[in-house]
Amino acid sequence: MVKDPFAMPLARALATDELIRARDRARVDGLRRQRSLWQRLLLLLVLVGPGILVMIADNDAGGVMTYAQTGSSFGIGFYLPFLVLLGPVAYVVQEMTVRLGAVTRRGHAEMIWGRYGAAWGAFSLFDLVVANFLTLITEFIGITLGMRVLGVPPVWSAVGGAVLVLTVLLGLRYYTWERVALTIAAGNLVFVPLALMAHPHWSSVVSAFATWHVPGGITPVFVYVLLANLGTTIAPWMLFFQQSSVVDKGLTRRDIRHGQVDTAVGSAAMVLVALAIVVLTGTLVYHHSGTSPVGVVQIMQTLGARLGRTGEDLFALGLVEAGVIAAIAITASTSWATGEAFGWPKSINLPPQVAWRFYVPGIVSVALAAATVLIPHAPLGFLNLTVQVVATIFMPAAMLFLLLLLNDREIMGEYANKPWQNVAAIGIVGFLVLMNGLYGLTVVFPHLL
Amino acid sequence: MHREPMQTIRELRPLTRATPKGWVKWAFWFLRGYIVIMLAIVVIGFARGTL
Numbered sequence: 175m176v177k178d179p180f181a182m183p184l185a186r187a188l189a190t191d192e193l194i195r196a197r198d199r200a201r202v203d204g205l206r207r208q209r210s211l212w213q214r215l216l217l218l219l220v221l222v223g224p225g226i227l228v229m230i231a232d233n234d235a236g237g238v239m240t241y242a243q244t245g246s247s248f249g250i251g252f253y254l255p256f257l258v259l260l261g262p263v264a265y266v267v268q269e270m271t272v273r274l275g276a277v278t279r280r281g282h283a284e285m286i287w288g289r290y291g292a293a294w295g296a297f298s299l300f301d302l303v304v305a306n307f308l309t310l311i312t313e314f315i316g317i318t319l320g321m322r323v324l325g326v327p328p329v330w331s332a333v334g335g336a337v338l339v340l341t342v343l344l345g346l347r348y349y350t351w352e353r354v355a356l357t358i359a360a361g362n363l364v365f366v367p368l369a370l371m372a373h374p375h376w377s378s379v380v381s382a383f384a385t386w387h388v389p390g391g392i393t394p395v396f397v398y399v400l401l402a403n404l405g406t407t408i409a410p411w412m413l414f415f416q417q418s419s420v421v422d423k424g425l426t427r428r429d430i431r432h433g434q435v436d437t438a439v440g441s442a443a444m445v446l447v448a449l450a451i452v453v454l455t456g457t458l459v460y461h462h463s464g465t466s467p468v469g470v471v472q473i474m475q476t477l478g479a480r481l482g483r484t485g486e487d488l489f490a491l492g493l494v495e496a497g498v499i500a501a502i503a504i505t506a507s508t509s510w511a512t513g514e515a516f517g518w519p520k521s522i523n524l525p526p527q528v529a530w531r532f533y534v535p536g537i538v539s540v541a542l543a544a545a546t547v548l549i550p551h552a553p554l555g556f557l558n559l560t561v562q563v564v565a566t567i568f569m570p571a572a573m574l575f576l577l578l579l580l581n582d583r584e585i586m587g588e589y590a591n592k593p594w595q596n597v598a599a600i601g602i603v604g605f606l607v608l609m610n611g612l613y614g615l616t617v618v619f620p621h622l623l
Numbered sequence: 624m625h626r627e628p629m630q631t632i633r634e635l636r637p638l639t640r641a642t643p644k645g646w647v648k649w650a651f652w653f654l655r656g657y658i659v660i661m662l663a664i665v666v667i668g669f670a671r672g673t674l
Contacts, residue, residue: 614660
């Protein structure tokens with residue numbers, strides 16, 4: 175008697191999943207044997223993906239809004255060089271997930287759960303799922319805001335966004351899913367021509383790197399914006415996403431070098447887009463707003479007044495793209511992490527009818543997030559703030575687990591962190607804790623700064 | 624030429640629980656303290672409306 179009606183189809187699906195991955199590996203090995211420049215380039219193009227995807231998805235709707243508000247409130251003086259510095263920070267953090275995923279062939283949630291026990295595993299999973307859900311809401315806020323500028327009512331844009339994200343997740347196998355996501359991610363570059371359309375004063379851009387000028391001095395708003403920029407550059411979901419992505423793609427120790435190139439290219443693209451947004455709003459909106467925070471709707475209206483309808487529409491399109499690509503990545507991250515924590519079959523290669531438990535957390539979070547933005551008078555501002563609070567508390571914890579795992583020679587062997595990588599990572603955790611502490615002090619003692 | 628054997632899901636060894644020792648033990652205590660302090664700040668911030 176067959177006890178579980180899904181058991182046989184699942185076994186077949188798992189075998190198919192391995193077969194797909196083995197076929198992908200055979201293709202990679204075939205390319206690796208070739209020595210011509212063209213074949214080596216092709217190998218790189220096949221292996222890149224998780225790094226570029228995670229970094230571009232990090233420039234999500236919330237990130238675009240944060241960068242736009244940063245440029246509008248503080249100009250380009252301080253934040254331009256600061257964002258350039260955040261590129262290496264993001265690389266150092268994310269590169270560790272490449273090595274961890276390729277060496278252990280396990281996701282981040284599975285590693286924490288298995289190595290440090292169910293309590294820390296459940297803590298990490300709970301934080302991740304909550305933060306991912308709240309972040310998804312901000313993505314749908316971005317999608318509906320941007321589409322409204324383009325003349326589409328929120329109901330259609332929220333439903334359309336959810337359908338697109340779920341179709342991509344449920345209907346494609348990993349490699350195609352990744353390629354489709356990368357194609358959508360390319361839309362993030364729309365902010366670069368927009369920045370050029372603003373005709374920035376290039377001498378001011380260059381001098382920003384020399385002066386690091388903070389308009390208005392160090393105030394609670396400045397600390398808050400600094401933390402928001404840091405929080406939007408390195409976020410907990412990114413660690414879980416890239417490691418799971420590396421595992422699902424089937425990358426091995428031999429692919430680590432390509433994974434590092436992938437992550438470096440992604441970091442550069444992320445910084446380029448972030449700089450473009452700050453230059454754009456720092457040039458066109460800054461002098462019109464002072465140092466008080468400006469809403470994204472007001473920013474788009476100002477851009478429309480200065481650049482014309484095309485400028486406003488392109489910014490809105492960029493906001494929509496940022497929301498969609500991040501929603502695709504975050505939904506996958508939620509499903510992967512839940513599957514890893516509970517030991518379910520977990521791969522985008524698996525069909526939904528047999529690996530339904532893997533897909534359910536992603537489907538539910540997308541449906542709820544899309545529905546939430548349609549609730550009249552929903553406290554979206556409060557939710558946006560809560561995202562940052564949860565992510566802020568969780569990030570040093572997630573980083574600590576990453577550091578512990580990367581120094582665990584029992585599992586990492588020769589791929590464990592080198593001293594300079596530990597110094598850099600501990601410096602990043604220290605800076606995060608320091609900035610969180612400083613922000614916490616301004617919350618408890620509002621007149622401290 | 625070195626060739627890595629094909630890796631499959633079935634080859635994964637089971638994960639064993641790590642025993643925190645030395646600086647790792649301190650890191651976990653630091654993490655517990657950090658979480659408690661941050662949660663307290665969040666509660667104060669929301670209660671006062673300063674967050």
